[in-house]
Amino acid sequence: MTDFQMISQALGMVFTVSNILTIFIGLVIGMVIGCIPGLSVTLGIILMLPLTYTFENADTAIILLLAVYVGGMYGGSISAITLNTPGTNSAIATTFDGYPLAKKGKVKKALDTSLFASTFGGLFSAILLLLCASPITKLVAGFTSVEYFSMGILGISLIAGVSGDSLAKGIISGCLGLLMACIGMDAVTGVTRYGFGLDILKYGIDMLPAMIALIALTQVADKLREFKLSDGHLDDANKIDNEGLTGKEIKSIMPATLYSSVIASIIGAMPGVGGGVAQFMCYNEARRISKQPQNFGKGCLEGIAAAESSNNAVVGSAMIPLLTLGIPGDGVTALLLGAFILHGIQPGPTMFTKQGPMAYSIIIGCLIANILLYPIGKVLTRAVAKIVQVKYTLLAPCIIMFCFAGAYAATGNTKELILTVVILWLSYLLNLLKIDNTPLMLGMILESIMEANFVTAMMSYDRDVTVFVRRPISAVILIITVVLVVSMMKLNKKIEALNAQQEKEMAAEHAAADAAAAEG
Amino acid sequence: MKKFNIKTYLWSGIIMGAFALFMFFTMESQVRLPAYDSGAPSPRLLPTIFITGILICSAILIIQSLVFKKENITVFDWEKEKPMLFIITLITLYAIGIIMLGFVVASIIIFAIVLWYCGERKPGIYIFTAAAAIGIYYLFKYVFYISLPDVPFFMGG
Numbered sequence: 001m002t003d004f005q006m007i008s009q010a011l012g013m014v015f016t017v018s019n020i021l022t023i024f025i026g027l028v029i030g031m032v033i034g035c036i037p038g039l040s041v042t043l044g045i046i047l048m049l050p051l052t053y054t055f056e057n058a059d060t061a062i063i064l065l066l067a068v069y070v071g072g073m074y075g076g077s078i079s080a081i082t083l084n085t086p087g088t089n090s091a092i093a094t095t096f097d098g099y100p101l102a103k104k105g106k107v108k109k110a111l112d113t114s115l116f117a118s119t120f121g122g123l124f125s126a127i128l129l130l131l132c133a134s135p136i137t138k139l140v141a142g143f144t145s146v147e148y149f150s151m152g153i154l155g156i157s158l159i160a161g162v163s164g165d166s167l168a169k170g171i172i173s174g175c176l177g178l179l180m181a182c183i184g185m186d187a188v189t190g191v192t193r194y195g196f197g198l199d200i201l202k203y204g205i206d207m208l209p210a211m212i213a214l215i216a217l218t219q220v221a222d223k224l225r226e227f228k229l230s231d232g233h234l235d236d237a238n239k240i241d242n243e244g245l246t247g248k249e250i251k252s253i254m255p256a257t258l259y260s261s262v263i264a265s266i267i268g269a270m271p272g273v274g275g276g277v278a279q280f281m282c283y284n285e286a287r288r289i290s291k292q293p294q295n296f297g298k299g300c301l302e303g304i305a306a307a308e309s310s311n312n313a314v315v316g317s318a319m320i321p322l323l324t325l326g327i328p329g330d331g332v333t334a335l336l337l338g339a340f341i342l343h344g345i346q347p348g349p350t351m352f353t354k355q356g357p358m359a360y361s362i363i364i365g366c367l368i369a370n371i372l373l374y375p376i377g378k379v380l381t382r383a384v385a386k387i388v389q390v391k392y393t394l395l396a397p398c399i400i401m402f403c404f405a406g407a408y409a410a411t412g413n414t415k416e417l418i419l420t421v422v423i424l425w426l427s428y429l430l431n432l433l434k435i436d437n438t439p440l441m442l443g444m445i446l447e448s449i450m451e452a453n454f455v456t457a458m459m460s461y462d463r464d465v466t467v468f469v470r471r472p473i474s475a476v477i478l479i480i481t482v483v484l485v486v487s488m489m490k491l492n493k494k495i496e497a498l499n500a501q502q503e504k505e506m507a508a509e510h511a512a513a514d515a516a517a518a519e520g
Numbered sequence: 521m522k523k524f525n526i527k528t529y530l531w532s533g534i535i536m537g538a539f540a541l542f543m544f545f546t547m548e549s550q551v552r553l554p555a556y557d558s559g560a561p562s563p564r565l566l567p568t569i570f571i572t573g574i575l576i577c578s579a580i581l582i583i584q585s586l587v588f589k590k591e592n593i594t595v596f597d598w599e600k601e602k603p604m605l606f607i608i609t610l611i612t613l614y615a616i617g618i619i620m621l622g623f624v625v626a627s628i629i630i631f632a633i634v635l636w637y638c639g640e641r642k643p644g645i646y647i648f649t650a651a652a653a654i655g656i657y658y659l660f661k662y663v664f665y666i667s668l669p670d671v672p673f674f675m676g677g
Contacts, residue, residue: 054664165592166529168577168584172536175573179543182570186563189554193563194543196550221607228603228638393638397631397649400611401656404618409666417615421608428608433535434528434592451566458561 001356003134010360014368019060023369026064027376030071031078031384036395037085039219041072045335046216047399049208049342050406058343059358063365065339066315069332070122070369073312074377077114077304079388082107082238087388090311093279097296097303102238104299111385112245113301114308115377117257121309122370124261125268125316129323130363132269136324137349145456146467148326148348150477152450154484155327156442159334161485163436170439173430177443178450180205187448188455200415205423207338208410210444212403213423214437215335220399221424227392240382245301253305256286264310268317268329270488280498282310297505316366323347323359326449334442341445522598529592530585537578540571547571603637610634622671627653 001009013019026048033044045065052061076091081098094114101110143151156178160170183194184204195201260282267278286306287296296303318329319336326348328334340347351359407420430437461467469475551564584590610630617626631649640646660666 051664053666166581166584168580169528169532172532172574172577172581175570175577176536179567179570179574182567188560189558189563191552191554191563193551193567194546196546217611221604221611224607224634224638225600225604228607229600232639391645393635393640393645394648397627397634398652398656400614400631401623401627401653404615405623405656405660405666405668408618408668409660409664412666414619414669417618421612421615424608424611428604429535432526432528432594432596433532434594435532454566455560459559463561 003356003360006352006356007360007364009357010364013057013059013357013361014063014364019063019365020368020372022060022064023067023365023372024376026067027071027369027373028380028384030068030073031075031377031380032387033068034072034075034091035078035087035384035388036390036392037079037083037087037388039223039395039399040088040215041069041076042215042332042335043219043399044068044072045332045339046212047402047406049211049335049339050409052339052343053409058345059361059365061343062336062339062345062362063369065336066319066362066366067369069315069336070312070366070373071376073122073315074115074118074308074373075384076311077118077308078111078381078385081110081114081304082240082385083388088311090279090314091307093283093307093310094304096283096307097298097300098307100297101299101301101304105238105241106243106299107238107240108242108244109249109301110299110304111240111381113249113253113304115374115381116245116250117253117260117305117307117309118312119370119374119377120257121261121264121311121313122315122373123367124258124309125265125313126363126367126370127316128265128269129316129319130360130367132320133324133359133363134352136320137352140325140349141353143349143473144471145453145460146471146474147477148453149450149457150468150474150481151325151327151348152446152453154477154481156439156446157481157485158488159328159330159442160439161489163438165434167485167489169433169435173435173437174439174443177440177445178447179443180210180440181207181444181447182451187452200418205419205444206410206416207342207444209407209416209420210423211335211338211441212407213420214427214441215331216403217400217420217424218427218431218437220396220403221428223392224396227396232391232393240385249301253301256290256302257305257309259289260286260306260309261313264313265317268314269320270329278310278314279307282306284498312370316370319363319366323351323362324349328442331438331441334438334445338441338445341448346449524596525593526596527585527591528594529581529590533578533581533585536574537582540574540578543567544571544575606637607634610637618669623668624653624657625671627656 030044033039034041045068048065048068052064055061072088073090076086076088077094079085079087080091080094081102084095084099086092086095098110156174160174161167163170183201185192192202263282263285264278283303283306286302287293290302318333321327321329322333322337328337337347404417407416410416427437457467547564551567610633614626614630617630628650632646635645657668660668
């Protein structure tokens with residue numbers, strides 16, 4: 001089947017009433033979760049994941065999760081603009097200009113700019129994904145189990161290298177996840193590993209309860225702690241006016257939007273660098289090429305456009321390594337990889353040969369989600385913005401209930417509930433020790449794929465471990481792993497320093513502006 | 521002692537290293553070798569690689585901390601950690617409660633304690649939470665066809 005035939009078939013699969021409704025629901029849920037400070041896109045995806053178990057089509061399930069991702073990226077800007085508190089990490093740069101503009105009473109203009117740029121960035125990267133996916137998979141079509149195992153090492157090493165403050169901690173976290181996933185019955189030999197005579201460990205640790213504990217429950221518990229420590233104080237949000245974005249203003253923000261979309265798409269496609277990094281780089285670049293760089297940080301539309309187009313552009317481009325190579329670029333795509341596996345889809349080159357129409361239906365679904373974001377955002381932003389003011393004590397119990405119901409739904413066994421709380425305590429310990437739990441989660445997700453490929457490779461090459469360095473492509477992947485980890489660590493350190501400087505400068509500028517306003 | 525510093529490099533190395541050693545020494549009893557050779561690699565091979573990875577990195581962290589004095593120190597403030605520990609304890613009790621009392625009853629009891637602890641005194645929020653528990657229970661039962669744990673004696677669970 002040619003790519004064109006697969007795309008035609010995928011179009012028929014995506015354009016159904018139920019799929020469009022699914023995208024709509026996903027976008028709204030993503031916007032709601034994204035706009036609540038402290039709740040991330042990952043939490044939204046985790047909450048939705050158990051619900052997708054009942055879906056007949058796996059591609060519909062993935063499209064729903066992608067719609068949550070797209071909606072969440074835009075939703076993060078709503079609280080960034082109205083409250084000066086980014087809903088997600090990827091919306092930090094949006095506060096630099098979004099909030100000052102909101103303080104001037106132009107909330108609607110700021111939100112419209114954010115929506116336009118988000119839609120543009122998202123569409124740009126989704127089209128890039130559609131165009132690049134097939135050629136990349138053809139390039140790596142000759143991969144065998146040896147190369148797939150090496151790709152698994154590449155994926156975990158990259159995430160470990162850029163997570164937290166130390167590479168050693170990142171590797172510990174990744175190995176811990178891989179080791180935890182080893183618990184239970186070995187699929188090849190039938191031997192139970194590390195069961196310790198406990199029934200709950202006999203069949204291993206399911207991926208979903210682990211993801212729920214590591215990401216969702218950890219976030220909610222942390223947010224409840226903040227609520228308790230601040231005595232439930234909520235910041236006042238700026239009211240939304242009626243003055244939207246004009247055609248002339250759209251024209252003025254186009255260069256920044258386009259430039260940021262291109263940069264963020266390139267950055268997002270690199271495994272190990274996420275939206276958080278892209279936004280600052282794009283913001284700086286937009287400021288550099290702007291005709292009025294002095295306006296940045298004072299409510300400049302170009303600044304909002306640069307930040308928002310970048311974080312939505314990352315959504316599509318981050319899917320490129322995931323769909324074509326099976327390597328997640330960051331925590332969100334790691335979670336999506338888990339969702340793929342839970343739904344019986346194996347991302348990577350074979351996906352386009354064995355499940356081609358499904359692969360394209362996911363890509364087209366992502367494209368449609370970005371198209372629908374604009375009208376849905378136009379109509380619902382005002383309503384969604386009100387949720388920022390909902391007390392967290394109303395939301396937290398519902399989220400925790402959903403988490404446990406979802407964990408239980410994984411297998412329908414109460415052992416999942418016990419495993420969830422045990423992993424929650426582990427997550428608390430890791431947070432205390434400043435060990436990022438993203439590599440752990442990825443290790444748990446990738447272990448079964450890596451082990452299956454490892455066993456196949458070992459059996460094919462008479463248990464010769466050196467095959468991983470003897471086969472040229474595998475050796476190249478392992479060399480690339482070392483080179484990329486070192487260079488990504490350096491790049492991230494540089495960008496972190498740049499971000500810190502940028503945030504400091506912006507905070508100082510905002511403080512000065514507030515002081516001047518108070519005096520006036 | 522209400523506040524103390526945690527040397528995260530050193531303690532990560534010690535805790536994770538101790539865990540890796542425990543897994544290493546229990547491997548013989550916990551990962552039995554198959555009775556016959558199927559040609560597949562030993563089921564101990566990959567866990568050994570992962571344990572070795574943890575051990576090497578733990579040693580690196582300890583050396584970085586003690587020899588090269590490289591550290592990332594975090595402050596354990598009891599006043600800030602107390603609410604977190606209390607909330608995680610309540611979540612733990614919630615999981616046990618779901619198994620023993622069922623989803624709805626456990627949700628109503630535990631979240632009433634959570635809300636009270638967070639300073640909520642108005643009855644409306646308690647009613648909303650109880651209604652949400654019942655709503656989620658029926659949502660999973662009738663929409664997603666997943667029966668969450670019931671009260672063992674009254675609901676036939």
